Amino acid sequence: MSVPAEAPAGPAVGVDVGGTHVKAGLVDAHGRVTSEAHRRTPARTAAAAVVEGLVVEVVRELLKQVPPGVRARVPVGVGAAGFVDADRGRVVFAPHLSWRDEPLRDTLEARLGRPVVLDNDAHAAAWAEHRFGAGQGESHLVVLTLGTGIGGAILTHGRLQRGRHGLAGEFGHQQLVPGGLPCECGNQGCWEQYASGRALTRLAREALRVGGPAGAGLRAAGPGDDLSGVTGEHVWRAARDGDPTSRRILAEVGRWLGTGLAGVVGSLDPGTVVVGGGVSGAGDLLLDPARETLAGTLVGRGHRPVPPVLAARLGPRAGVVGAADLARRRDPASSPSTAGDR
Structure with missing residues (x-):
């Protein structure tokens, strides 16, 4: 396998635009975040320009921390x-934002x-x-990000696989339960309605x-009795403290996670699956039920x-770090990774 030229060693700005937060960081060539900025994502009905304005704000805030002689050369990557x-x-369609x-x-x-460099x-x-x-x-990798919804990505031979249309x-948004819970994408029964932060908060409120x-x-x-204040973090923190209800909720979400993973693994045959995003903070309380369900339902x-x-x-910083590194390398999809096959 050929090895691409080394990426520039200077800093890059990475921005992660999610359904809940706009997070940004100044990232060095080793993937370390040296400075951060963030904003709350506005309501889904907010105009596209409002969200874009927040991205511009956080990038400019971080660039002010870079010496003037270097500032003009700092690349910017955005994960949307x-x-x-x-x-x-x-952005063709964003289920949790107004972008169309x-x-x-x-x-x-x-504006900047x-x-x-833009990517999912x-x-x-x-x-x-x-x-x-x-x-x-790992040369054949599937990564899931569990946050407000479920995002995913595929790497084959160290390359990101974006598909014919980039999607x-x-x-x-694969349909796991026909006629199931309505999803913001317009369909019903999508996997993310059962195995995401949204699922955790729904079950906690119940x-x-x-x-x-x-x-x-x-x-x-x-959250006390304030149903609107419940978050996925409340659930997994309570579960770590031994709360049986919270552990039951995490186990249920984990089983749904494993059910969906069985289809993903059966289709793509990855060597490793990595689960990230805010919900993954629950650790093995979530992942052990997923692993058990995957092993028990995988075809063959x-x-x-x-x-x-x-x-x-990398926790909640992964999107920021990855967007910055994509910007630094400009187009890693056209070059193999420096990591070897295994």
């Missing part, structure tokens, strides 16, 4: 929570006065885990709504390897 076209210039056929790259380049947020996170995290050295890896001792541990973790089980399901190492 949506379907990004094959040319990586437009939005020329995001050109808009940001005009510098080149911008899950692709950015997957690239980070492949370069610096749990997926290092590969949207695992979260537990609190019932009242009584079943929700006591969860209430003590932070008992006669084929079951890939390890690993927790991502």
